[in-house]
Amino acid sequence: MMTKEELHQKALDYHQGDRPGKLFVTSHKKLATKEDLSLAYTPGVAAPVLEIFKNPELVGNYTIKNNLVAVITDGSAVLGLGNVGPLASKPVMEGKAVLFKHFADIDVFDIEVDTQDVEEFIQTVKNIAPTFGGINLEDISAPRCFEIEKRLIAELDIPVFHDDQHGTAIIVAAGLLNSIEIQGKNIETAKLVCLGAGSAGIATLNLLCELGLKKENILLVDREGVISTDLQNVSEVKAQYAVKTNKKTLADAMQDADIFIGVAASNLVSKDMVKSMADKPIVFALSNPDPEISPADANSARDDLIMATGRSDYPNQVNNVLGFPFIFRGALDAKASEINIEMKIAAVHALKDLAKLEVPKDVLTAYNVDSLSFGKDYIIPKPFDKRLIDIVPKAVYDAAIASGVSRI
Numbered sequence: 001m002m003t004k005e006e007l008h009q010k011a012l013d014y015h016q017g018d019r020p021g022k023l024f025v026t027s028h029k030k031l032a033t034k035e036d037l038s039l040a041y042t043p044g045v046a047a048p049v050l051e052i053f054k055n056p057e058l059v060g061n062y063t064i065k066n067n068l069v070a071v072i073t074d075g076s077a078v079l080g081l082g083n084v085g086p087l088a089s090k091p092v093m094e095g096k097a098v099l100f101k102h103f104a105d106i107d108v109f110d111i112e113v114d115t116q117d118v119e120e121f122i123q124t125v126k127n128i129a130p131t132f133g134g135i136n137l138e139d140i141s142a143p144r145c146f147e148i149e150k151r152l153i154a155e156l157d158i159p160v161f162h163d164d165q166h167g168t169a170i171i172v173a174a175g176l177l178n179s180i181e182i183q184g185k186n187i188e189t190a191k192l193v194c195l196g197a198g199s200a201g202i203a204t205l206n207l208l209c210e211l212g213l214k215k216e217n218i219l220l221v222d223r224e225g226v227i228s229t230d231l232q233n234v235s236e237v238k239a240q241y242a243v244k245t246n247k248k249t250l251a252d253a254m255q256d257a258d259i260f261i262g263v264a265a266s267n268l269v270s271k272d273m274v275k276s277m278a279d280k281p282i283v284f285a286l287s288n289p290d291p292e293i294s295p296a297d298a299n300s301a302r303d304d305l306i307m308a309t310g311r312s313d314y315p316n317q318v319n320n321v322l323g324f325p326f327i328f329r330g331a332l333d334a335k336a337s338e339i340n341i342e343m344k345i346a347a348v349h350a351l352k353d354l355a356k357l358e359v360p361k362d363v364l365t366a367y368n369v370d371s372l373s374f375g376k377d378y379i380i381p382k383p384f385d386k387r388l389i390d391i392v393p394k395a396v397y398d399a400a401i402a403s404g405v406s407r408i
Helices: 004-016 034-040 046-054 056-062 085-104 118-131 144-155 163-182 199-210 250-254 271-275 295-301 324-333 341-354 361-366 388-403
Strands: 068-073 107-112 134-137 160-162 192-195 218-222 259-262 282-285 306-309
Touching: 046 056, 068 085, 068 118, 085 107, 085 324, 085 388, 118 144, 134 144, 134 163, 134 324, 144 160, 144 163, 144 199, 160 163, 160 324, 163 199, 163 259, 163 282, 163 306, 163 324, 163 341, 192 199, 192 250, 199 218, 199 341, 218 250, 250 271, 271 295, 295 306, 324 341, 324 388, 341 388
Parallel strands: 068 107, 068 134, 134 160, 192 218, 192 259, 259 282, 282 306
Antiparallel strands: none
16 A cells, blocks of 8 residues: 555656646547538538527537536635635546546536635626536535525526535435445434534435434534534524434444444544444444544444445445436436436435446456455445446436426
């Protein structure tokens, strides 16, 4: 395993290389003759202009729009690095574009906006929205991200999706439903602790409640402790998960909990906390680059748990790349006006069910393992499973049709 210093330098070399960055723009139309030039630009380009002007619905016939997504940020909450601003966020946005293209053949323009004013950001996205078939909001801090996404969904007629919220929630939900099945628990009675009340934590709880989790069985914990009804000046977003309880600290909350979901920071969970959980606990420690508790420590504390992290070097990686490329693929193919709850739930079940199928040999080769099968160390599919592109977009597409947001 590389040291942090070695990884840092190797990543810099990768991004610089012979040609800096990870993207370039190319054309899929021939441009080799005078006639080609006259068709690609003037005078021929006037023909599609006139047709689109007469019938805006034809824009997808003659331009890239219906397969083009904006990955857009203000740089206010980048990875675990915080508010690094728009310029420093660009490598992440380019990386997102690479994943969209590789996994779902979706074209992307990455856009880094130099404002952290909610109204200015919303207006910027609205002004450029006609260019795109969808908007992927990325790395925008809470609670601003909630208002930005809510407003843009209401004011635009194309899918708007904050991946830090819903991408995380969908992958967590798929893995958690399978973990609950393996551990013999029931989502309607399971007691859950969520450490982290930002965008990912709140969206995950919202989706899990749609899937059967009961609010009264949730303890939400932030840096101040358990969110209870006794606290003053709690934000509206957090207040929806405030409960009447005598528990104050994370250690209190963890006692007899069935499930722990961490979307906070590294090394906040101790072995003793894991020991205090109920039989056959489920621990999703998702902070990056280092989890709330390491798999080594968690597994040394309990031999009956299921463990997931956000890292690729441990089993059960909760990785958003399992979601956003395929969700947008289904939404774009359906010409959906939004990505609604029905489409998100369809993606959850598609991912959940795929993990139960026999794993193809090429996936085993990609991960250098002899076998993978549904169980404690394999609760969600691997990103390089080529079946994802056939299964998840279709589920999302079908849900868009059934829920009435498709324009096909």
